[in-house]
Amino acid sequence: MKSISRQFSNQQFFSFVRKEFYHVMRDRKTLLILFGMPVAQILIFGFALTNEVKNTRIVVSDYANDPASRRITERMAASNYFDIERRLVSHREIESAFKEGTIKLALIFPAQFNESLSHGNSAQIQLITDASDPNTANTLVNYASSIIRDYQAELNMLHSVPYSIIPEVRMLYNPQLKGAHSFVPGVMSLILMLVCVMMTAISIVKEKETGTMEILLVSPFKPMLVIVSKTIPYLILSLINVVSILLLSVFLLDVPVNGSILLLFAESTLYITACLSLGIFISIKTATQQAAMTISLMGMLLPTVMFSGFMFPIENMPVPLQVLSNIVPAKWYYIIVKSIMIKGTGLALLWKETLILMAMAIFLLTISLKSFKTRLE
Amino acid sequence: MKEKPDNNQQLTIQVEELSKHFSHFVAVDKITFDVQKGEIFGFLGANGAGKTTAIRMLCGLSAPTSGKARIAGFDVYRQAEQIKKNIGYMSQKFSLYEDLTVTENIHFFGGIYGLTDKQLKSKTRQLIGDLGLEREAKKLVSSLPLGWKQKLSFSVAILHDPQIVFLDEPTGGVDPVTRRQFWNLIYEAAERGITVFVTTHYMDEAEYCKRISIMVDGKIKALDTPSNLKQQFNVPDMDAVFYQIARGAQRGDKNPAA
Amino acid sequence: MEPVILHSITKTYGKEKKLAVDKVSFAVKQGELFGLIGPDGAGKTSIFRILTTLMLADSGSATVEGFDVVKDFKEIRNCIGYMPGRFSLYQDLTVEENLKFFATVFGSSIRENYSLIHDIYVQIEPFKSRRAGKLSGGMKQKLALCCALIHKPSVLFLDEPTTGVDPVSRKEFWQMLKQLKQQNITIIVSTPYMDEATLCDRIALIQNGSILSVDTPEAIVSSYPDLLYAVKAENYYRLITELGRYPGASAAYAFGEHVHLALKRDKGHLQEAKKEKILSYLAGAGIKDATLKETKPTIEDCFIRLLSRNEYERETRQ
Structure with a gap:
């Protein structure tokens, strides 16, 4: 008898999930946005933003003023990327120029640049950049370095002994260059937040609005299962999005996944759980799709963008905001994904962040399940 | 037809072979009728017969596919804006802003029809007095009983003294006493010369109209005074008349394509 | 024991304690077609929601099929069918998908109880692969009724099934209810249309949350x-x-x-x-x-008389 009833509820459950998929699949416009948005965002962040570096004002502070330093400076000037202001400046002046935002990159040739190169076969150039805009900083450094590398390669063709010029990069304001390639983890935390919180909340509230929720509550189907089965399609959608973002980033943007894919998916599931719980919670507390949407956008998406560290480096924020950023699940997920993808970090170093995310997921799930009612208000 | 507003003040609505097609679907099929000034005209029909589409055309909200129509003397094709200034509209679905007070609603709707502050003030006082809403003037509309809302909503719809007022199921769900009070308001408006164009599902209300039309499958199948229609079909009440006419409807419930 | 019993049920809303249902008591007999007749805002939907265990009353007690609406809500949910007033089904699912879904959710299947809905379903069956959103009002209503019946409930609650429906469809709907009565299903239906009262076995006239009268339509009319x-x-x-x-x-x-x-x-x-x-x-x-x-006199005449007497009593009380 017990197995029959379980079979019954399984059948009910599948029927419910199938119905949810019908809803999702038949709403073409939303579906397009759901799958199109990650692609569009990756493309925007990956290409449009990073590649738009043209005629950037840089300063060259040449303490050497010898043939080698002048050659490199000429090459810099010849490229489309940089507009060069060549003068001798102190470190302090460079700093203030960065603060005013008049320059994005400073190139510093030490005295006896050519000497060290020709006698010691090795010389250093200092590249200082404003890393509070990590994507641009990274691109500028890459361009400058490649010009220097070109010059070095040319030298090496002429001489039998290999020369090496070592660019010494200094990132101002954001020394670890948080944000380099960070749009992939950033887009992931944003998309998952959007799909799980907003779509889930709206789809549940929609049933309240049309009155079908009344029927479902009156049915012998467990109210809790109503909620759970409504979240399943969005869980799956989110995982598909994770896969597509990763594929895009690996094959299109050459941003590799250095760490364990398995761990990445496990952490993503944790984050998705937290987001789905938030979505359920919002749906319980609101009565109209409009309200659910507003709360999801203003209350969830905005803090995610602001405090995940993806758009704006948290280190540069006032302390109260830094503290506030700790309650945003996206921040922790973002740290985790970035570490796994870029640094290849394993769980051994991420256990703290994972625990925090897990605690958040459990907390959110508990309050959303607690506040769920088996009756109407 | 003439370009200028029609001088014939006796006919406020003139409709000739008016049609509306949605690709292959003919929602309204060559309807023709006139409504006189101050007349209470009942516009009945089964669900999906094309009433809503027809009313939208008459209010200048939707362009007809073919045919002619002059509303308050203005042409529905070219003078939609003038039409909107000269008509009032009230529907059961939307009438007033629930989160504004009675006075705020009156001021808002009076304002969009361009009443001056002075007019607004005196009209508001008069309206609130007529409806006996003195105590509720500063209350949110959401706190009023449905019947009061509907009465207020009607009064607001005729605040700017339109030539015609369109009422789309104004009394749905209203109790029988309030329903009658509502019809008293309609009669008063008609006495003042306002043409009333009303749809309803209550067949006893059809009897309160001077003339009624019954729409079936996009066409007007009957148009006459209630007593003539009863005589014609040899039945005791409008309910039976409606049943006789609409029973054969192809659209609506028999064919969901509608 | 009667399948539906209300005893002094009271319900208020919000902080101002706006009275929606005021000490309502009545009982519905087995196999009866019982009408709750009154205008919008009279408290009909609140009563339905309390009986279908969707809402808790402030005070009073009620049972459905002998189960208490508060304690035994799970048992009640197993044996009732409910069609809410604004029920619009899933617009983006087809007729058949809607029916199948509700059958499964209520732990049943279309085949199991097809005989019950057969007479109604044949009318919409030609359009079973059409999305519910594309159906006309009367068709939607038939589909909604099928969905409420598909698990063979012993008590059926229909909240304003005919509101906004044209007179022809309304007549058809009541004919369907008459047929259902033969299956020995207890039906409670609410409506703002007074002329539908005479189609019920017994009716309760309701206004401002309180019952004006409960009796057979004939008895109410003859007491005028x-x-x-x-x-x-x-x-x-x-x-x-x-x-x-x-x-x-x-x-x-x-x-x-x-x-x-x-x-x-x-x-x-x-x-x-x-x-x-x-x-x-x-x-x-x-x-x-x-x-x-x-x-x-008709029911409407009686209602008008009861209403004005009620108003009078209310005024004098104040």
């Missing part, structure tokens, strides 16, 4: 105490005004093509004399074409 005349004249508007001022009139109101005039019964006058008196009064007021006849 006044004499009722249907008066007709060309100038309808003036006729109402003049009759309203007629001495001894307890009410005068529009009623279809006639004006209904209610007079207190007294033993003194003969019927014919009374009629003459009214006609001469009207003639004196300038209405010379009036005709009148004595008429039987």
Whole structure:
């Protein structure tokens, strides 16, 4: 008898999930946005933003003023990327120029640049950049370095002994260059937040609005299962999005996944759980799709963008905001994904962040399940 | 037809072979009728017969596919804006802003029809007095009983003294006493010369109209005074008349394509 | 034991404790078609939601099929069918998908109880692969009824199933309910249309959250105490005004093509004399074409009378 009833509820459950998929699949416009948005965002962040570096004002502070330093400076000037202001400046002046935002990159040739190169076969150039805009900083450094590398390669063709010029990069304001390639983890935390919180909340509230929720509550189907089965399609959608973002980033943007894919998916599931719980919670507390949407956008998406560290480096924020950023699940997920993808970090170093995310997921799930009612208000 | 507003003040609505097609679907099929000034005209029909589409055309909200129509003397094709200034509209679905007070609603709707502050003030006082809403003037509309809302909503719809007022199921769900009070308001408006164009599902209300039309499958199948229609079909009440006419409807419930 | 029993159910909303249901008590008999008749905002939906375990009453008690609406809500949910007033089904699912879904959710299947819905379903079956959102009002209503019936409930709650539906579809819907009654399903239906009252076995008239009267439609009509005349004249508007001022009139109101005039019964006058008196009064007021006849009261007449008495009592209480 017990197995029959379980079979019954399984059948009910599948029927419910199938119905949810019908809803999702038949709403073409939303579906397009759901799958199109990650692609569009990756493309925007990956290409449009990073590649738009043209005629950037840089300063060259040449303490050497010898043939080698002048050659490199000429090459810099010849490229489309940089507009060069060549003068001798102190470190302090460079700093203030960065603060005013008049320059994005400073190139510093030490005295006896050519000497060290020709006698010691090795010389250093200092590249200082404003890393509070990590994507641009990274691109500028890459361009400058490649010009220097070109010059070095040319030298090496002429001489039998290999020369090496070592660019010494200094990132101002954001020394670890948080944000380099960070749009992939950033887009992931944003998309998952959007799909799980907003779509889930709206789809549940929609049933309240049309009155079908009344029927479902009156049915012998467990109210809790109503909620759970409504979240399943969005869980799956989110995982598909994770896969597509990763594929895009690996094959299109050459941003590799250095760490364990398995761990990445496990952490993503944790984050998705937290987001789905938030979505359920919002749906319980609101009565109209409009309200659910507003709360999801203003209350969830905005803090995610602001405090995940993806758009704006948290280190540069006032302390109260830094503290506030700790309650945003996206921040922790973002740290985790970035570490796994870029640094290849394993769980051994991420256990703290994972625990925090897990605690958040459990907390959110508990309050959303607690506040769920088996009756109407 | 003439370009200028029609001088014939006796006919406020003139409709000739008016049609509306949605690709292959003919929602309204060559309807023709006139409504006189101050007349209470009942516009009945089964669900999906094309009433809503027809009313939208008459209010200048939707362009007809073919045919002619002059509303308050203005042409529905070219003078939609003038039409909107000269008509009032009230529907059961939307009438007033629930989160504004009675006075705020009156001021808002009076304002969009361009009443001056002075007019607004005196009209508001008069309206609130007529409806006996003195105590509720500063209350949110959401706190009023449905019947009061509907009465207020009607009064607001005729605040700017339109030539015609369109009422789309104004009394749905209203109790029988309030329903009658509502019809008293309609009669008063008609006495003042306002043409009333009303749809309803209550067949006893059809009897309160001077003339009624019954729409079936996009066409007007009957148009006459209630007593003539009863005589014609040899039945005791409008309910039976409606049943006789609409029973054969192809659209609506028999064919969901509608 | 009656399948539905309410005992002094009271429900208020919000911080202001707005009274929605005021000490309502009634019982519905097995296999009965019971009508809850009253305008919007009278408290019908609140009563339905309390009985279907969707809402808790502030005070009072109620049982459905012997189960308590608070304690045994799970058992109740197993045995009732419910069609909410604004029920619109899943617009983006087809007719068949909707039906299948609700059958499964209620732990049943279309095949199992097909005989129950057969008569209704055949009417929409030709369109079973059409999305519910593309159906007309009457078709949606039939589908909704099928969905509420598909698990063979013993008590069926229909909240304003005919609101906004044209008279022809309304008639058809009531015919369907008559057929369902034969299957021994207890049906509670609410409606704002007074003319539908006579189609019920018993009715409760409800206004402002309280029950005005519970009885068979015939009994309610026969308890109407006044004499009722249907008066007709060309100038309808003036006729109402003049009759309203007629001495001894307890009410005068529009009623279809006639004006209904209610007079207190007294033993003194003969019927014919009374009629003459009214006609001469009207003639004196300038209405010379009036005709009148004595008429039987309808549920609507009774409701109007009960309403005004209720209003009166309310006023005097204040």
